[in-house]
Amino acid sequence: MHELSICRSVADIVARHAGGRRVSVVRLRVGALRQVVPDTLIACWEWAWASHPDGAVLAGSVLEVDHVPARVSCRACGAHGVLVRPFVACATCGADAGHLDLTSGEEFLVTSFELAPADLAPTDLAPTDLAPTDLAPTVLASGEHVPSAPTPSEPAPNAPAEV
Numbered sequence: 001m002h003e004l005s006i007c008r009s010v011a012d013i014v015a016r017h018a019g020g021r022r023v024s025v026v027r028l029r030v031g032a033l034r035q036v037v038p039d040t041l042i043a044c045w046e047w048a049w050a051s052h053p054d055g056a057v058l059a060g061s062v063l064e065v066d067h068v069p070a071r072v073s074c075r076a077c078g079a080h081g082v083l084v085r086p087f088v089a090c091a092t093c094g095a096d097a098g099h100l101d102l103t104s105g106e107e108f109l110v111t112s113f114e115l116a117p118a119d120l121a122p123t124d125l126a127p128t129d130l131a132p133t134d135l136a137p138t139v140l141a142s143g144e145h146v147p148s149a150p151t152p153s154e155p156a157p158n159a160p161a162e163v
Contacts, residue, residue, distance in 0.1 A: 003040040006108075007048035007063070014061075014113050015054040022116035023061045031068045031107040032083075038065040061113075070105025 014026050026045075030036055042063050049058035070083035076095035083105065088097050 003036060004044040004047060006036065007041060007044040008052070010063075010110055011048045011052045011054075011058055013110050015052060015057055018057050018113065018115065020054075020057060022057050022059070023113050024116045025062050025064060025114040026058075026110065027064045027066065027112045029066045029068055029107050029109045029111045031105040032070040033102075033105040034108050036108065038067055041065055066111070068104050068107050071103045072100045073103050075099045075101060 010026065010028065014023055028041070030038060030041070042065060045061075045063035049055050049061060052058055071080065072083050072090075073080045074090040074093060074095055076099040077090060077093035079090060079092035080103070081091055083102075089095060090100060
């Protein structure tokens with residue numbers, strides 16, 4: 001289960017960029033070809049932040065995963081499509097795999113995270129105050145990604161970080 005080590009890396013990235021401010025939501029973009037199980041990532045998230053040295057800033061945060069389908073484009077006919085099984089030929093014109101370019105599906109990015117209101121410091125919510133198992137994390141379907149909008153008093157998180 002490599003998802004736990006991936007979640008720990010994500011926790012490191014987010015904690016570093018949060019600068020001591022409490023985080024409420026972490027959003028990832030994960031490509032279908034990354035061989036990562038989104039539901040397992042979500043299940044591992046609580047363990048990752050609970051054991052993190054800066055766990056207080058991540059306590060109670062929710063992990064949202066935007067699953068990106070694998071897409072290909074054919075250089076022979078110009079067709080674009082979603083890869084539903086390993087490809088050996090273009091589904092439109094029959095050109096062999098040598099004419100196909102993978103256009104998505106290998107992503108793994110921390111796309112954004114939301115900070116808790118400025119009046120809540122990490123010490124206001126200890127990791128034991130809110131059990132993440134009580135939360136209902138949301139898994140976003142492909143195409144339903146909603147970027148976070150930082151409050152005017154909070155700086156925008158850095159650009160997506162590749163894990």
